[in-house]
Amino acid sequence: MALNRDQIITAAIRHLNADPTASMAEIADGIGVSRATLHRHFSSREALFADMGRRALDVWARAHRVAGVEEAIADGSAERLEAALRRYVSELITQSEEFGFALTDSLIAVLPELQAYSRELEDRDEALAAAAQRAGVLRPDVPPRWVGNAVYGLLISVRDSLRNGDIAARDAERLLLETVLHGLAAPAKERP
Amino acid sequence: MALNRDQIITAAIRHLNADPTASMAEIADGIGVSRATLHRHFSSREALFADMGRRALDVWARAHRVAGVEEAIADGSAERLEAALRRYVSELITQSEEFGFALTDSLIAVLPELQAYSRELEDRDEALAAAAQRAGVLRPDVPPRWVGNAVYGLLISVRDSLRNGDIAARDAERLLLETVLHGLAAPAKERP
DNA sequence: CCCGTATGCGACAATTATGTCTCATCCGGG
DNA sequence: CCCGGATGAGACATAATTGTCGCATACGGG
Numbered sequence: 076m077a078l079n080r081d082q083i084i085t086a087a088i089r090h091l092n093a094d095p096t097a098s099m100a101e102i103a104d105g106i107g108v109s110r111a112t113l114h115r116h117f118s119s120r121e122a123l124f125a126d127m128g129r130r131a132l133d134v135w136a137r138a139h140r141v142a143g144v145e146e147a148i149a150d151g152s153a154e155r156l157e158a159a160l161r162r163y164v165s166e167l168i169t170q171s172e173e174f175g176f177a178l179t180d181s182l183i184a185v186l187p188e189l190q191a192y193s194r195e196l197e198d199r200d201e202a203l204a205a206a207a208q209r210a211g212v213l214r215p216d217v218p219p220r221w222v223g224n225a226v227y228g229l230l231i232s233v234r235d236s237l238r239n240g241d242i243a244a245r246d247a248e249r250l251l252l253e254t255v256l257h258g259l260a261a262p263a264k265e266r267p
Numbered sequence: 268m269a270l271n272r273d274q275i276i277t278a279a280i281r282h283l284n285a286d287p288t289a290s291m292a293e294i295a296d297g298i299g300v301s302r303a304t305l306h307r308h309f310s311s312r313e314a315l316f317a318d319m320g321r322r323a324l325d326v327w328a329r330a331h332r333v334a335g336v337e338e339a340i341a342d343g344s345a346e347r348l349e350a351a352l353r354r355y356v357s358e359l360i361t362q363s364e365e366f367g368f369a370l371t372d373s374l375i376a377v378l379p380e381l382q383a384y385s386r387e388l389e390d391r392d393e394a395l396a397a398a399a400q401r402a403g404v405l406r407p408d409v410p411p412r413w414v415g416n417a418v419y420g421l422l423i424s425v426r427d428s429l430r431n432g433d434i435a436a437r438d439a440e441r442l443l444l445e446t447v448l449h450g451l452a453a454p455a456k457e458r459p
Numbered sequence: 460c461c462c463g464t465a466t467g468c469g470a471c472a473a474t475t476a477t478g479t480c481t482c483a484t485c486c487g488g489g
Numbered sequence: 490c491c492c493g494g495a496t497g498a499g500a501c502a503t504a505a506t507t508g509t510c511g512c513a514t515a516c517g518g519g
């Protein structure tokens with residue numbers, strides 16, 4: 076057997092990142108399996124997309140776990156929180172090819188199961204941001220949800236920048252972290 | 268006559284922002300015109316999308332003009348460049364509902380005419396960023412293209428944040444500008 | 460008031476995508 | 490070597506979408 080179910084999902088995400096409107100036939104062709112096989116693994120297009128969404132959210136959840144987000148929140152120290160924040164962003168960038176699907180597709184908002192899953196992760200993001208604000212790691216004068224959304228948007232920036240060759244892959248993590256933490260203004264100047 | 272061509276484009280953009288996969292029938296229905304009328308104004312779906320893309324890029328170009336980007340680059344002073352930068356971002360946020368279409372849809376990358384238009388605007392963005400770096404307004408240790416892409420991604424953050432009610436509309440501009448210029452780290456701490 | 464224009468409505472053919480099915484083939488384990 | 494399960498190829502019916510057309514009608518200016 077050439078590809079198992081997981082490999083098909085991975086390849087499908089990769090292919091749909093390049094062409095978000097691809098049909099089942101195009102997806103199958105791009106992956107290198109027949110359309111019939113695709114339908115044997117996923118009863119419908121919706122089922123395939125649901126599994127891809129689940130995969131993307133799993134990647135997101137794994138980033139939380141790997142970075143020790145929960146523990147850092149419980150700990151509450153600035154050092155732990157900042158380390159978790161950096162590790163978390165780094166993990167998201169590394170896995171952005173699979174996670175990126177969640178960035179673009181509105182399908183997640185439709186399926187109730189994924190919606191709950193997504194909400195849970197967003198809440199944890201918010202908790203992390205709020206804890207980091209309390210610990211003095213992040214500035215307190217922005218809504219905690221904005222932090223997660225800003226990272227989310229900058230991940231799209233990274234994806235597009237890499238796609239266009241505007242930045243080097245090895246610089247992606249530094250650029251995202253520097254931008255979200257310190258911004259792009261020249262350091263010497265101002266700050267009222 | 269209920270709606271002219273321009274109004275239809277505006278309404279179509281608005282509707283497709285909410286449901287990017289809407290069919291011609293759904294678009295027409297959402298706008299409040301018949302499918303036939305839609306086809307009378309736009310010979311094909313592709314023609315409609317091309318016009319929407321053009322509109323989005325026009326908004327972008329207008330933001331450049333209103334902010335005096337070209338003049339600020341020619342002037343080269345830090346004050347003019349920073350003012351143009353702020354005004355430019357502000358304008359993009361204000362018009363984000365119509366410009367937002369360009370943020371998401373990959374159609375622009377396909378049509379040669381829009382591609383050239385888009386490239387031109389991107390180049391001007393890059394020139395602005397580079398000039399701001401030379402003038403000491405923006406930090407010089409990031410690729411100039413990254414600046415534009417970061418703003419682009421944060422505009423998506425703003426759109427999503429507003430959609431979810433995570434931030435207030437009147438805070439959008441401040442949050443985007445603050446984030447892109449100074450970042451989200453607490454000001455007092457670190458900076459090696 | 461009248462007429463031209465634009466619109467809505469419905470029908471239509473053509474195309475495309477989807478999901479199911481059958482059958483031949485291939486491939487690996489026993 | 491043989492067999493069972495998985496795959497590829499293709500046919501098929503169904504549904505959705507697209508683009509076109511004809512016709513009736515509503516609207517608005519002259």
